[in-house]
Amino acid sequence: MSPLQSFVWVALPYVSVVAFAVGMFWRYRYDAYGWTTRSSQIYESRLLRIGSPLFHVGILLALGGHVLGLLVPASWTSAIGISEHTYHVAAVAFGVVAAVMVVVGLAILIYRRRATPRVFQVTTPMDKVMYVLLGAVVLLGVFNTVGINMLNLTGGYPDGYNYRESVAVWFRSLFVLSPDPGDMTSAPLSFQLHAAVAMVLFAMIPFTRLVHIFSAPVGYVARPYLVYRSRDPRMHGNRDPRRGWEPVRR
DSSP: HHHHHIIIIIHHHHHHHHHHHHHHHHHHHHHHGGGGGGOOOOOOOOHHHHHHHHHHHHHHHHHHHHHHHHOOOHHHHTTTOOOHHHHHHHHHHHHHHHHHHHHHHHHHHHHHHSSSHHHHHTHHHHHHHHHHHHHHHHHHHHIIIIIIEEEEEEOOOOOOOOGGGGGHHHHGGGGGTTTOOHHTTSSSSHHHHHHHHHHHHHHHGSSSSGGGOOOOOGGGOOOOOOOOOOOOOOGGSOOOOOOOOOOOOO
């Protein structure tokens, strides 16, 4: 096994987690006001209303499938009466639906960002890097689901590739600090690339607009009302407005 393979499948997962944790702390501590999607809805909303829901719902479906496939051992699903064939068919079916939604939604969002001048002007270099990595993760995932597990384009897996016996085992071993690189090097190259690029993207989340996925509007429930005051002197009678705060009249 090469040093590069050992680094990617032993060290890189932990490097990406550390980079993510340190980055999230830094972002929250020193750039709390930048913790946002930097929404461009004000510049264009028609395509956004179509592409954003498709992409986000598709991503949630894909993440749900990843959680089930990577964290739940095959022995557990077999114990409750779900055969490997049934699991495979269901996983591919839901995966195809999620893949179509994610690809169409992401294509619309990228087209919107490139074709709308005002939106493209507020696109940062980090946004462009993020879109390249995100697109690579999505396309590799789609190829794994549709190209290998459904259409067998590589010709080596007529019944689909059972990643639960290799990739999933490697992933779970990370939590007990004993990853076996052999579990990943035995997987098809597209699965390896999908995992490697996903780890790099995960490490970059704190430094991109993707940080918003770890936000929830919990504070809005208890936030006090915002009081707006007019700058128009006519709203205050015949006198000029005073400097500073004006008392609230009830």
